[in-house]
Amino acid sequence: MPDARIAVVGATGAVGAVTMRLLRERGHENVRAFASARSAGRTLEGGIVVEEATPKALASAGVDLALFSVGTSASRELVPHAVRGGAVVVDKSSAYRLEPGVPLVVPEVNGERAREHDGIVANPNCCTIPLTCVLGPLHEAAGLKRVRVSTYQSVSGAGAWRMEQLRAEPPAEHDLAMDWSWDGDETDEESKLRSETRKILELPELPISATTVRVPVLVGHAEAVWIELEEPLSPEQASAVLGAAPSVRLVDVPTPGAAAKTDDVLVGRIRPDRAGENGLVLFLACDNLNKGAALNAIQIAELLLGDRVAA
């Protein structure tokens, strides 16, 4: 498995850089880096020289797996060429997430679906991943009825340039924002959070309402979540369920700062919903570049490589 041939496409972006670091830390040694013409030729840590991500280069790269972390339109353009070249693609953009036949995978929640791919596995949105890590186990324990969530999303989710902008801007200018495209009366982040969560949990009708907000924090997303359940579940029972859930770590007050550079989804403030029956309220935080993006993709990749080794 460590000698699988892996390409990282978009290797110089905010998520790509974390992907390169995590692959190195996890012992993957046969890694090539691709990016746009602007970054091609740069030398990354470990002496890896960035190659230009052209359709031809990707079709002839001869890799087992390609981890894409580029924008949606670049994914639409380039992913088919990598697939044509024989790679299984794990794509972090929203290009293929809702496409029938493309598995949308959080390994802890629906890892078995990854095997049903036809060349592409999609990596969910950075807010969907930690949310489903929490909703999945609670659904198994007591059945989900309704979910409401408001997000506190760091600027790194909008790209490396927004991190530079925040670093340069005086604190008096720090503000909240809803800097996404609009999908009717919602941000497309809000509609993604709903449709992706439904697909991953295989609950196509689950009522979900989201309000997504950008906050002036560099790294780490948080979410305030209200969960209505089919069956009663006390905060103590929910804590026991979540404490045993993979990738979840219970803490008193989860914050982006505490989650940054860790692999875990931090969950806390689990209490009854005083506004509803069979309801729980909780707060979660997760490193949006790590488990919220790069790590989840690598976990999908390792799951597929594990099958290959076992086969």
Added chain:
Amino acid sequence: MPDARIAVVGATGAVGAVTMRLLRERGHENVRAFASARSAGRTLEGGIVVEEATPKALASAGVDLALFSVGTSASRELVPHAVRGGAVVVDKSSAYRLEPGVPLVVPEVNGERAREHDGIVANPNCCTIPLTCVLGPLHEAAGLKRVRVSTYQSVSGAGAWRMEQLRAEPPAEHDLAMDWSWDGDETDEESKLRSETRKILELPELPISATTVRVPVLVGHAEAVWIELEEPLSPEQASAVLGAAPSVRLVDVPTPGAAAKTDDVLVGRIRPDRAGENGLVLFLACDNLNKGAALNAIQIAELLLGDRVAA
């Protein structure tokens, strides 16, 4: 009315400074400033010299109104002396808010209650004020059934020293926080938001669930709100109701930055709650030092002074 004798107690704090400025802008000329021994002797804009806020000084100040913006324990200690001296006190701390017989007032929502005071009128929490400006008119229109709210509160709500701290701290350290005292499994900010909203709206059983969060923004609080109503109310109808409500201004995307230094509660993102029936979701923002604190207190004061002039 402009020649009413007014004392501002806590005149050098974050809210006190805004109170002094707004009083000046609104033509109040007979204003004295009180603060702790540490600030006594300082000269403020307009040549007003800060006096020490001792029990004796307040009992003998001979003012019509005293606007307190000091901490809860200082209010408990000093307010009775100002009342004994014949002043009507508008107190911004949480010391008296839930006390029976003490009106808790948002002039646009329950201004008539201010007249029932027995020397003290309480000014609500900085999140409660904008929330009730929105919930009051919606309740009249369609009846409130349940309310869920998550907050995005700026550091100025925690005091001027936190503003200095945020200004001095590198952006990489900016984080979310829940820097309130705990009241069982809630922050005391969350329980205040519930009990104060119930008192102001005179709905003692209204189910309200809140998650309060501090964000690294200097001034301005925002709230993501889910409202379940007794009767159906479309987003268009809700916009019409709120567009006609006093102190509410409809905008596309309310943010603390847009609300800062304005008198209005900005409301937007009004849409159906996709997770419930007869539900609305909206987002609001308000200057927590202005309408969220100082301006609301001054509006209460002016309402009481107006009665006195009319009497």
